[in-house]
Every structure is written in structure tokens, then in C-alpha cells.
Amino acid sequence: MNDTTRRGERALRQRLRTTSCSDCEHPWEEHAGSADDAPTTCSECRYEADHDQVVDGRPLCRDTVPAAVIAPPPLRGDQP
Numbered sequence: 001m002n003d004t005t006r007r008g009e010r011a012l013r014q015r016l017r018t019t020s021c022s023d024c025e026h027p028w029e030e031h032a033g034s035a036d037d038a039p040t041t042c043s044e045c046r047y048e049a050d051h052d053q054v055v056d057g058r059p060l061c062r063d064t065v066p067a068a069v070i071a072p073p074p075l076r077g078d079q080p
């Protein structure tokens with residue numbers, strides 16, 4: 001793995017932590033698609049369900065991380 005890949009992965013982790021799902025408002029990090037072993041439902045939603053903290057009977061979120069979050073268009077000047 002080269003430095004560019006590592007930087008990209010760190011940036012991706014950062015994006016997953018700092019951006020969130022519009023349906024359940026939990027960070028994308030908790031959603032399907034955020035990692036190879038990610039669950040199919042949002043981990044935070046599952047946690048709330050397990051602890052009777054579900055807001056307004058909201059169903060478990062099954063959204064997956066949008067492609068734009070996983071691989072946003074490269075910034076200008078960011079090309080090799």
C-alpha cells in the first residue's frame with residue numbers, strides 16, 4: 001500500500017465519521033457499505049432498538065453509504 005492510498009483511506013474514514021445519513025441522522029460510518037464487514041442495517045439504529053431508544057418508532061435504517069461519500073470527485077489540483 002502506498003502513501004496515496006493510506007491518505008485516501010484516512011480521508012474516507014473522516015468523511016464517514018463527519019457526514020451522516022439523511023434518513024436516520026447517524027454517521028455513515030455506522031451504515032452498510034462503510035466497511036467490508038459492515039452490517040446491512042445502521043449499527044446506531046440497531047443499538048437504539050436494542051435499548052428501547054428508537055425515536056418515533058423509526059425502522060432500522062438500511063441505507064448504504066452513497067458512492068459520493070466513498071469516492072467523491074477528485075479536487076482540482078489533487079491529480080498526480
Ligand SMILES: [Zn+2]
Nearest residue numbers: 021024042061
Ligand atoms: Zn441511516
Ligand SMILES: [Zn+2]
Nearest residue numbers: 024026042045
Ligand atoms: Zn441509523
